[in-house]
Amino acid sequence: MTTSTQPIRAEKLRSEPEIAVGVDNGHGSLKFVISSNSGQTKVRCPSKFKEIFEDLSDYSIVREGNYFYYSNGTRKDLIGREFFTGSLAYSAAPSTHIRLSDNPEYKVEYALHAILGALSTLPHRNKWNLKVALSIHQSQLYKKALIEQIEGEHYVGFTDKFESSSKIAIKVLSVLPEGAGAYAYCRSNLLIDSTQQTIAFDLGTGTIIWQVFAPGGKLIDRGVLTAGGCIDLMDAIAATPLIQRYEGGRTGDIEMIRQGIENSTFNYGTTGINFQDIYATEVTRWLQNRLSMAVKAVTPWMRSTGNLVVWGGGAQLPGLAEALKRHRFTAIPNGAWANAIGLQRIAQGLCDRKRMNHG
Ligand SMILES: Nc1ncnc2c1ncn2[C@@H]1O[C@H](COP(=O)(O)OP(=O)(O)OP(=O)(O)O)[C@@H](O)[C@H]1O
Ligand SMILES: [Mg+2]
Known part of the structure; x- marks a missing residue:
């Protein structure tokens, strides 16, 4: 048994095989991609966290991962604390869990929680x-703080407090601006002509970001729209009379709406309510407004650009690829994963290069 009072053993993990990881810590969900012998493993977890103060037997929910107990390690502030993450944080505390979108600083503060939640x-x-390799908005501003939060050796139980801990060594190889991984993904899958300038819109949960990349991939400029991301679309659906009537006057459950959109059934949970027509109206309104704001922001580069692409999970919203095509934009297939997969490749490249340099 490992307890919080046990000192960290000086054991080094260097002999352990290195695993290259790409981490895209989004407002809505973490996208976590690791290399493995059989290829690539991808983990997507809602960006939700709930610290546990009660006895775990008070929770009558089935646990499959999405839990960690930090017994010891570099993050002294976490020693002896335990958390539900992802969907478990939501089901344990539907209205009181912490959402990454609650505070811009949380992308840094909860970065290690998100990684440990994925490992669980x-x-x-x-x-x-x-x-x-990770990405974050304003990477220069947040790089140091992000590295401080996650780098080091962490001793963590993934089943309960009393289980022996796993030892997790984390080294940050690169902190890149959001979109750098998605650009690398598009380039290696020949989805863009990298000899040309690229304009990209990232349709995220919390934000919509426009980015301009020079030929070769250097980020020239970026900006965040004042209008929010896909969460605004889901909020609008949650506030429609059809949903509100069912909820007795309150706005609807965003999680159920998200699931209904992502699985293209448009079912509002198991209530029997279907919101497909509402979605069609709201998504058109949502997109038109944001697309015109984003296009206006990139007007200075429009004439000299060879690639117009849209990534982020929003690129996968039902019906969006067709709508974007009418405006000459290409929705990247797998847009939700593009950034994390690209980051994983970047991490892998850095690992391989280091190995070669050291013979
Ligand atoms: N396969 C899919 N089909 C339909 N919608 C999807 C799919 N995958 C993700 N989405 C939706 O796309 C939206 C944006 O997801 P994404 O993962 O890009 O956001 P994020 O990275 O968490 O947020 P942000 O970029 O603002 O930090 C979400 O509302 C999500 O529900
Ligand atoms: Mg994102």
């Missing part, structure tokens, strides 16, 4: 030796 859903290992 993977097959158990006693040791992890992770080499990570």
